[in-house]
Amino acid sequence: MASEVGIDLGTANVLVYIKGKGIVLNEPSVVAVNKDTDEILAIGEEARQMLGRTPANIVAAKPLKDGVISDYDITERMLKYFIRKTCGSGRFFKPRIMVCVPSGVTEVEKRAVREAATQAGGKEVYLMEEPMAAAIGSGLDVTEPDGKMVIDIGGGTTDIAVIALGGIVTSTSVKVAGDKFDESIIRYMRKVHKLYIGERTGENIKQAIGTAFPREEEVSMECRGRDLVTGLPKTVDITSEEVMEALEEPLHLICEAVHGVLEKTPPELSADISSSGIVVTGGGALLYGIDRKIQERTGIEVRIVEDPKSCVAIGTGKALDELDAIQSNSLNRKDPFN
């Protein structure tokens, strides 16, 4: 029976971490709904397979977008489904649940998430912010007075925060992350190769040959889509250098946001960060060369954590152990937990 559960309710993926068991669920945040009956047909990986391929009466969509909950009701149902799947019905045994929500969620949405987790069987439900979970999950001691900088590059948002004494001192959240990388690749293919590709193809290209900093050896891959001129299927070769060009704008925006946070950071903490370096988490950290790109822009050493995609979920679970320490120390921000 799960007693302490951490959930990373992400724009791209939902991860569930159970104390003593580790990550027990990792599924895309996608839900397929029958529009006529409002019935949920599939959730998670099964629904992701349907993206862009559904008949007219079925929509496969992501209920969280750009770091906010765009479909409230579906998010609630998805969350309940994942909790019940991993923790059982919750009728006899109720776990403590910590949910990490995207940083842009409103008070109303926070309440909805808390309610959904309670209805799904949570005894006590807490919410926490993504960068704090990312820092804890990456093994940083967030209660120390030394300043630490964490950048979490997810699907919808990049969260950048400086943490000290158990609280967030300065932070920002920009709606530029994995999804925007995919969109930039799609746009590039359309403009340069006159090829119309779907979201999943854009993401596949990014994961296979996406590049943020020049590679020693260029790589390439075949890309299939629809020719915008003839309307027929077409295949073109695309190189990592081209993908780097496509990703230039979103990467620039992320680097500028990091710069902005550093500018707002009190000097003592700045000095700590320049000696301890910056930690990068989230699926976007897997983009080739992103560490060197940020390092080039800031002049500060950048480290990618070992398992960037699981980091937030692990941190969310671990945070339940450190709840008292973090809560009592987070006086410098009003409500990292509420």
Ligand SMILES: Nc1ncnc2c1ncn2[C@@H]1O[C@H](COP(=O)(O)OP(=O)(O)OP(=O)(O)O)[C@@H](O)[C@H]1O
């Ligand atoms: N190898 C890879 N190279 C580049 N990007 C990758 C790779 N693997 C995964 N990603 C990207 O990481 C993103 C998902 O990251 P993650 O699971 O951390 O997001 P999330 O926590 O769900 O989102 P958010 O933090 O915005 O709520 C997706 O855009 C995905 O395409």
